[in-house]
Amino acid sequence: MTALSTPLVPRTRRSPRNGRKWIFTIAVGLVALLVNVPLLNALLVSFKPTGEIAKNPLSLPTAPTFDHYANVLYASGYNFPQFFLNSTLIALGTVALVLLIAVPSTYAIIRLGFGGRWIINSASGLRLLPAIFFVVPFFVLFSAAGLQDTILGLIVANTFLNLPLAIILLASGLRDIPNEIEEAAAMDGASVYRTLLGIVLPMLAPTMVAVSVLVFIFTWNDYLFALVLSTSNSTPVTLGAANFVTSTGIRWGDISAASFLSTLPPLAFAVFAQRYLVSGLSAGAVKG
Known part of the structure; x- marks a missing residue:
């Protein structure tokens, strides 16, 4: 009798890609x-x-x-819910105003040739300047205009600070949209406004979401403008946490509780829009 030969089973090799x-x-x-x-x-x-x-x-x-959280939410003389509401109004108002200005401005620059590339380059250079460079001029202007310690004043200040970033990102996303689509709409009789609202905006939505997330986070985390341009009526949570630094000492537990609560909205906003954030930020990165 001949012994049955067992078939050889090939050994599986780990791919070096899996290790990396x-x-x-x-x-x-x-x-x-x-x-x-x-x-x-x-x-x-x-x-x-x-x-x-x-x-x-x-x-x-x-x-x-939970004593520190109780102090943050219910302590007398510390109105955390009002600080939280102020930050929400300032951040959402800044996002709305930035998109309202940046979207048509970027479309006019990229598609209609308004101003040329120097506007984009100027916006890039303006975004590189430190925020403290604008604090004193804003303080003087807002004091004269009656916008000191107001929600509107902080919205305008943060809009000015974040508008260059929005224009840069929207310009990258707009360049990824083929011109042929807009040319076909123009041949069908669509006006510039109808093309922008009905065709460009839906295709530009991921980049707009990315811009909204970044502007919301940067505005929510702002401390410098809030410190200089607000005193009591428009105090956001970033500045309100500093109220626990008293003459008798620093209440680290209360500051930590206020800081942790203040991070939840931008964190939830970023997680919710993560898919759009990645696609929006990668717009214009790959060509071909």
Whole structure:
């Protein structure tokens, strides 16, 4: 009898791409953890009693407490809900005003040839200037115009600061839209306004969402303009957290609770629009 030969089973080899993928994933995870250490630390401190914060701010809370959140939300003399509402109105108002100005302006520059490339270059250069460069002129102008310590004043200031970024991103997204589509609409009798509203805007939606997310986050996190241009009526959450720095000491637990609560809206906004944010920011990056 002849012995039956067993078939040889080929060994599976691990693809070197899978190894590189795991290394890349671990590296990105470590970087993400390192970047979020301040946020995690603020979360831990916000649940610690005051005595534990002084001993070791990086340790886990042994007796978690919600006293700091209660102080933020209900303490007398500290109106966190009003600060939160002010930040929401300022951020949303800035997003609306930036899009209202940037979309038609960018369309006129890119499609209608208004002004030429020097406007885009000027916007890029203007965005590179530090915000503190504009603080004193804004303070003088807003004081004379009666916009000091108003929601509208902070909306205008943040619009001026974020408008160049919006124009740059919208210009990249607009260049990805083929001219033939608009030319076909013009041959069918569509006006410039109808082409912009009915054809260009729907195709430009991912970039507009990306611009909205970035403008919202930058405006929500603004501290410098809020510090100089507001005193009481338009105080946002970024400036309101500083009220826990008193003459008797720094209330780190209350500051951490206020800071953590203030990060939730931009974080939720960015997560919700993440798909549009990635596609909007990558507009104009690949040609061919």
